[in-house]
Amino acid sequence: MPPQGNAIRIRRLLLVALLCALTCLSGACSGSSSHTTSIVPESESSTQDEANQDDGSTDPDEGPSDPGGNPSDTDQDTPVYSGDAFKDVTAAIDAQADDFSDGLTVEIATPKGVVYSHSCKGFSNSAPVEIMSAAKWVSATVLLRLVDQGVLSLDEKMSRVLKDRDGKPWSGDMGDITLRRLLSMTSGISGEDVNLLKRSDLTSISLEEAVHRIYETQHDAATTRTPGSYFFYGSTHFRIAARYAEVKTGKTWAQIYSEQLRSPLGWSSRSVYEYSATNPDPAYGLVMTGQEYMQFMLLQLRSGLNGTTRLLSETILDEQRTDQFLDTTSILFSPYALMGKTYHYGLGVWIDSTDTDPGEVASQVSSAGVYGWIPWINYKSNYAAVIMTKQVLGDPAAEKLKSTLSAIIPAALAKNPPVIRAVP
DSSP states (O other), X not given: OXXXXXXXXXXXHHHHHHHHTGGGSOOOOOOOOOSOOEETTTTEETTHXXXXXXXXXXXXXXXXXXXXXXXXXXXXXXXXXXXXXXXXXXXXHHHHGGGOTTOEEEEEEETTEEEEEEEETTOOTTSOEEOGGGXXXXXXXXXXXXXXXXXXXXXXXXXXXXXXXXXXXXXXHHHTOBHHHHHTTOSSSOSSXXXXXXXXOOTTSXXXXXXXXXXXXXXXXXXXOSTTSEEEOSSHHHHHHHHHHHHHHTSOHHHHHIIIIIHHHTOOTTOXXXXXXXXXXXXXXXXXXXXXXXXXXHHHHTTTEETTEEOSOHHHHHHHTBOOOOTTOEEEXXXXXXXXXXXXXXXXXXXXXXXOOTTOBOXXXXXXXXXXXXXXXXXXXXXXXXXXXXXXXXXXXXXXXHHHHHHHHHHHHTTOOOOSBOOO
């Protein structure tokens, strides 16, 4: 069943409490490896892909192979693959697998395709999962496609597009909000509702009504400041951004999402924002499979190419992973700040570094979900990875595993492992 508004709010409150306790948790992982490692269907081993890697097999598209199993046209400077490149990665996942009560799948890709997939406790990369805040990366990319097409602008003020109930253009600080400030959650308003009597997250209202409520309750609120003043993580920014797109295109958010990403990438009709048919939550409400999310990650890693079709420009993707903070931007609320990390934000993505300056293009970005679904891309090592899972609200296991894997994945990729699943 789709999550209800009050449940979402309770989950967020619990998240704050749980994240506050994160620093008290031990960094040590369970050494148990008694978990099952079968991937759905049960007849297939979760280490099937690794077995393919062990024997040096290559993807059919990689070209003819010599008797040793290596492509005959391999560049002389490319390391020759032999053995299990991901032995340490698998060991790290298995060592922490008991921390994932409902199982997990970890996949890694290079621009050539998926080079690693490992599942534990029956978790499947083909099952639809509520990915929570990992949806922000997808939603922002939907809107950035429209920016690429000239339909939207990152720097157009909302006063030129949105109107209040009386038909008057947005005014004051909220009238000066731009799409850039909305997608970087530095719009100068609270990321959550400030008046619970006029909530914007009710499933029974429309997105238009939700945005009217946000404007009415925050226009003169004490927390409202000049756009760019502060960062406040939450859903209100993305609802306004989606409504901005609806007004500019004359289409619903569901239509925009389908036209800009779901259909071009060939995703299933199950891949939808299921929170509410009338009041979608682009910041949280997306359901999709791990295989579909890996398609999205490859689109990003390949600089906007889906096969031979360009869906996004390199320029707009560079903008997406640029630190959107101003020199004067402060952090009012951030889940990472509760963990002692002063991460900045791009356009729908976290900047995974504490030393990135405003305006600087990040070398690693991510979009963690509160249930543990964590995708990230490291541009220095040129790979994308996703921890696919559905954990208890705010469980830190996925963040711990991400930290562990980030340190050892580059060494595995240096061994030039073959593609195990082609992605268009």
